[in-house]
Amino acid sequence: MVSSATTPEISTAARVTGARIDVRNVSHWFDLPAGPLHVIDELDLAIAPGEFVALLGPSGCGKSTLLRLVAGLEPATTGALLQDGAPISEPDPSRIVVFQDPTLFPWRTVWDNVALGLQARGILRTQRHRVDEALALVGLQDFAKAFPHQLSGGMAQRVALARALVNDPTLLVLDEPLGKLDSLTRLSMQTELVQLWQRTGFSALLVTHDVEEALFMAQRVVVFSDRPARVKQVLVNDLPYPRHRGDPRLAALRHEALALLGLALLGLGASW
Secondary structure: OEEEOOOOOOOOOOOOOOOOOEEEEEEEEEOOOOEEEEEEEEEEEEEEOOEEEEEOOOOOOOOHHHHHHHHHOOOEEEEEEEEEEEEOOOOOOEEEEEEEOOOOOOOOOOOHHHOOOHHHHOOOOOHHHHHOOOOOOOOOHHHHHOOOOOOOOOHHHHHHHHHHHHHOEEEEEEOOOOOOOOOOHHHHHHHHHEEEEEHOOEEEEEEOOOOHHHHHOOOOEEEEEOOOOOOOEEEEEEOOOOOOOOOOOHHHHHHHHHOOOOHHHHHOOOOO
């Protein structure tokens, strides 16, 4: 059940096109008026091409900071981050971040919101078909002319996913992407996101505070310590997809994850 930070063999139905990500001895500080704030400490992590990895840990421990470093939104204080062996030094269309808030432009249609990336890169004119393909992937082809205010929360997040997928990313960085959805929509979107990952073969790195979500979706769950973040333990979930939420294996992994987070003694680990 427990593994080191090495990557397991990947077995998805999709053609694997995902990036390999290596985080090597990374530490990170924020310079604050009161002094440096140490948020990540000598972290090592490898994500195999096409692998789905989730990060769990106490609030404020450094999970989202690591996502920003992997996405190239800011440089690490020390250590190295690599994509397919090349240093990550800036944002790149091959690494797309999907946040909790879909951040759609209200004056643009669904189609135009999804087209933003291609438009910014100056290739929309010749690649318009990719917008239609991305909308079809998330099941919104019939809503191409709708505006964001006409969509439900789950549909708006699907638009955000389509906007990411239109760039053919090799890594999808997911920062609590389902956190603002109601519980039923969230469960449905977890399944849909896993299916998208299987169909397209991108690598996925998910931050979530939801233990069940991490275990249901990911192949490995990396449990972090309190800040500064260190890898406390890595849980491997080798259950095949599609997964069933009532599986005893998931219940056992949930109990172990909660214990690592210091929550099992609160009676939260008794059932799925």
